Amino acid sequence: CGGIKPFKAPIAQGVVIEQAMLEELQVGLSQQQVRSLLGPNYGQHPFRPNVWDYTYSNSNRNLHPDAAGRLQLIFDDQGFLESWQVIETESRKIKL
């Protein structure tokens, strides 16, 4: 009855990675240094602790428009940063 779309509360998930942070990211940083630079590592791989995936998605586009969609970091066995790459530059849009 009635085709009006109901209002849906905005939602956001994940950590905002901004361009300024990426400039300071470099191989060889310890996990602790990466953690304090980028923010909490919510996307850590459940069974391979040295693979971190920072993702960000939200439903309200004008909030943090320049946040990276997905950043993956690989650490070596001693816990230092081996390699990292921004897999998605655009943050993902959640369709409510």
Place this chain on the structure above:
Amino acid sequence: CSSTPTTLPEPSPLVPGIPSAPVTLDWRLNLDLVSQADGRGLAINLDGERAYVAASSGLLTALVVSNQSRYSDQVLWQARFEAPLISGPAHDSSGLYLGTAKGDLLHIHAETGRIIWQARVNSEIVATPVLTNDRVIVRTNDGRVIAINKLTGETIWVASAQMPNLFLRGGAPVLVEGNQVFIGRENGFVEALSLQNGETIWQARLAIPSGRTDLERMVDIQAQLIYDQGRLFALAYNGRLAAINAQTGNFIWTRPLSGAKDFSLHNNQLIIASDDQIVRAIDASSGTEIWNQSGLVGRLPGHVNEVAIGDEAAMLIVDGFGYLHWLSPLDGRLLARYDHIDHLQRGRQILATAIDGERYFILDRNGQLVSYLLDTGNFPMLNEQADTNE
């Protein structure tokens, strides 16, 4: 500022069989109400034929001392100031000096009551100012001793001390002796300062605060210091009575005694009404007790003043319920007493007294200034009575 007298504890009964002193009322004058503890800072200042009295409502009155006539020509002049007067008047040839509760020292012309100069000291002046030839020395409520130039009102030097959280209101004026200014502090120290520059010469500690609450830790040296032939006598609340060498500050002797009322020195004996309300005579050289009189226990005995009865001397003590008591300095016997109360049915608490020969001035809690005359002729003489007393 009107203040209703607080509910005091019940007085204990008077010792029976003591004759009433031959006292007649000369004249009575209505001033403003005076709050109880500020009365300690107020003085009736006499200079022969005149008396100056200040009230904490800001009213300063100059009046003729000995005069049988009515009220009108009794008062020479009255001046009203907007700040409460809580210390003074001090008087000498240069005029009157008064301390106010708004932190000002007023220099007043003795003939007219006009202000000559006003010095701002930024804290209440609690003790009657002390005058030397060129300066006025005052004590402020925040622990400073300030010397001020008598002519210009400018500050010469300031000596300050740390004040405890809680202490007794008011304080004794400083004692100037030669080039030394002696002061009993609220923190239990007696200090000697140089009259020239206010530098501390020596410090002696009479009492150490003990207990947990501020009330238990009060150790004021509230009683007026007495200087005599190089010796300084001081009494501390919750502390000791001490004789101090005025030059060096070392103790000659000390004795445990607690009290806040002024005491007096009479032929080398200190007559003291201490906290336990027992009047004692202490030998000034050794500190040993000579006699004690417990007839005034429960009657809140106050300051001890030495008065002349003809060529004899007696000790006058005013108690907390409006009675004057005369004691013999030889053995502390109660010679006579007089009830200030029944004349006025109201004046319960006596705040300040001044004695000029046979003339006794009383300023009481209800703002009454009374002048009594004591007929020393038939005062119950000391020696006759001595043997017949049980």
Place this chain on the structure above:
Amino acid sequence: CSNLIQKPESQWTVEEFYDRAKSEFDNGQWKSAIEFYEKLKANFPYGDYAEQAYLELAYAYYRYDEPLSAIRELDEFIRLYPRHPQLPYAYFLKALSADSINRSWLDRFITDPANRDIQSTQQALRAYQEVIQRFPNTDYAIAAQQRLVIITNRLARRDLQVAQFYYERQAYLAAATRAQRVIEEFPNSQSSRDALVMLRKAHQKMGLDETAVDIQQVIELNR
């Protein structure tokens, strides 16, 4: 105990207080039992009877459904008598009381305690663990172990429900972390298998496909 009636309580001896309280206790009159045990403790705080009174009073409070008062009495007992032989019983009763705070008679049919008042469930968890850790080879420890399984299942079920809640609202990172918490903290609970499935689904939705594949292998590993 007929003579008790004449003598006013103020003159009772400790035995008289204890007998009266015990008789009320034995026939289940918890309210008056509590009253007399409290009086006994007040008048004779140090005697042997006082020690026994603490325990029986705590049990009376527990049965009178006042778990918080029971816990208070037991804490006092443990503080006063750290070497008392009845200590294991005191700790176990304390755990039972904490466990009963969140109990409701509807739980057997309709409602599920997992989605209510988690705070008291965690308090019960800690209390049971303390019983097992302090008195390992007592039968209290065995009983505590059984209750522990139910409690951990309840906590795991709760986290999974919250994960489900967030998954339905497309908050996949929140869902994944809640599911992961079930696997890490309650590995052998009933919900751990479903938690693994939830973990995989959430990672798929987040587009982390390789991770989802890894998780699928783990699922098959312990099928």
Place this chain on the structure above:
Amino acid sequence: DDFVISDIQVQGTERIGFETLNTYLPVRVGETLTLGLEQESIRALFRTGFFNDIALFRGDNNELIIQVVERPSIADIVIKGNRLIKTDDLTKALTGLGITQGKIFNPVEMERVILDLRRQYHNQGYYAAQVQISVEDLPRNRVALNIDITEGAPASIERISLVGNNTYTDNRLKGQMLLKEVVVFGSADKYSRPKLQADLETLRSFYLDRGFAEFDINSSQVALSEDLTEVYISVNMTEGPQYRLDQLTFSGSGRIPEAELLELLNLEAGELFSRSRIIAGINAIRDRFSDIGFAFADVDPRIDLNQDEQLATINFVLDEGSHVYVRRIEIEGNTRTRDHVLRREMRQFEKAPYSLQAVRQSTSRLNRLGYFSSVNVDTRRVADDEVDLVIQVEEQPTGSFTAGIGFSQLDGISFNLGIAEKNLLGSGNELELSINSSVAIQSADIGFTNPYFTKDGVSLSTGVFYSKVNASELNITDYTLDRLGARISVGYPTSELTRLNMGLRIEEVGVNCNTSNFVDCNNFVDDFGKTNAVLSLTGGWRYDSRNSFFFPTEGHRASVSAQAAIPGTSDVTFYKVFLDEAWWTRINDDFTLKLSASLAFGEGYGDLNRLPFYERFFAGGIGSVRGFEPNSLGGFYTPDEGSNRPRGGDARAITTAELVFPMPLIEDSSNIRLSWFVDGGNIYANLDDVDPSAFRIATGLGFSWITPVGPLAFSFSRPIKTEKGDKTQSFQFSLGVPF
């Protein structure tokens, strides 16, 4: 000669149990007792304070025998001479010191007890109080303590001297202070250190908010008269010059544009320097940072004062800190409501950037549910850039329950059951059920609403109702209705605060006019017959920003709703429109002003020009215009029209102004409110006749209380504006009707 302890025995104890003693013993069975351990044991046992004498012996086969002489226990404590402090307050203080009936008496502690009791008096300003304790021995090793107290006079403040205040008079400043010199009643003239500290702070902010940026209190003193009954307080201050603001600059984070920062700061150059306005500006900026995820941003005002021109320039250093994220959201105190019923109201998610605005919205949404008497979202910092949110709620009764069996000559034995539960079994669903049956009337009304039919808050509510009146039993009423029907409606959230709802309602109404001469009833039956079925559309729009369900202190609720019969489905076609507007604002901590107005009107169409007589609007009584008998506004039928029942009308207008405040003199008034109200309103024949000058008005005192059985309300009122023939009613009450 040391030995291994085989057993421990205690002799001479009467009241002390073995286990109590065993706790303090440093030695155990099986250990070797050395000389050192022996001394230590004796010292340990003495420290307990239980024993006058302790001796250790070695038994025949190495038992450790402890012989003690117990100290007496306290049998009775008698306190005399205390007027100011009640005996049981003093007993509580003594219990705190371990001095109670039954405890062991330790003479050493008496000194500490005297000090502590005297301190109880000193704290109340009775500085001259004295305490003496005498101990009286009793048989069976017990003692009685006699404590007699001489309280003396309380110290009251004789004078407060303010030194250095040139700009403001003594009276003006003393007016701001808690401590007073002369007081009629209360204890404002009793000195207390916390009150003085508060007064000094009040003076400081009084000056700092009026431009005196360098104001300082040099020192303050408290002195006592020699007989300890008068307190003298002096405060010495330096005012310093009065400053005005010069330019305001920002440095540090550039995340928020300067124009917006200045607007948030709400300060302009030239206005007087005011600390509280600067702090308010800083908080506004900090909140703005929190809204975009920087919950721990800091704004540091660097003030530099130009003394000769008396100008203050401020540079606000903005340190945004790091993005802050919410790690986990936990819920405490929900002993009945289920976790997801609260979590679905949250606008803040786990593993997402923190937003203060979202948390504030969530708190007011939780408050609007009406399930909780208090909601507090506690933000706990778990790392530099992570917080946990703990939602702490206190549940309160959310429904009403009435059940009863009655008997009346009119309709014999009657049975009724009424349940209205907003949070059924903690599920967040709403149930309304009322069944009653008696000889004459059988009725049932069951309604069920699920506010979250979909996860985004689309609500579905359904209900059926039936009522049958068999008129022969009720000979006195003029007409009765039989109803049977069902309703269904769906609600849409259209924004954070607004909702739209639509629905259908099918109803069959049977009218039976019992007495022959009720004109309106007979005309209606002649025109439309006894029973008619009506199918009508219902719809509405609602805006709701109240900060709490039961007693809002802030917010606004407006709603437009209508119900209209679908033409062609029945002869009895009419429509009704309801317009409601209510507005709350906080006047101060206790008082809230509520203003509300409502207009309802309806009309028939097709063959019907006016609302059917049984569908008309009524007003009067609690819930509409208090002070008038229920439904009495708008006049009554005249006897020749065959009835004496209120006539009702096709239009109703009501307005209310209310001052709401908590119940005085009780601490927890969280679910009780008093209000002083002015109600006005009337019933009109139709919409065009509505004219406020014809309002009936009454004023009075209202009382509302959320009880476990349901919301209870009653009111005492006095009419102000009435016409002849109005039926006023000063006391009215209702139970179960949500207000």
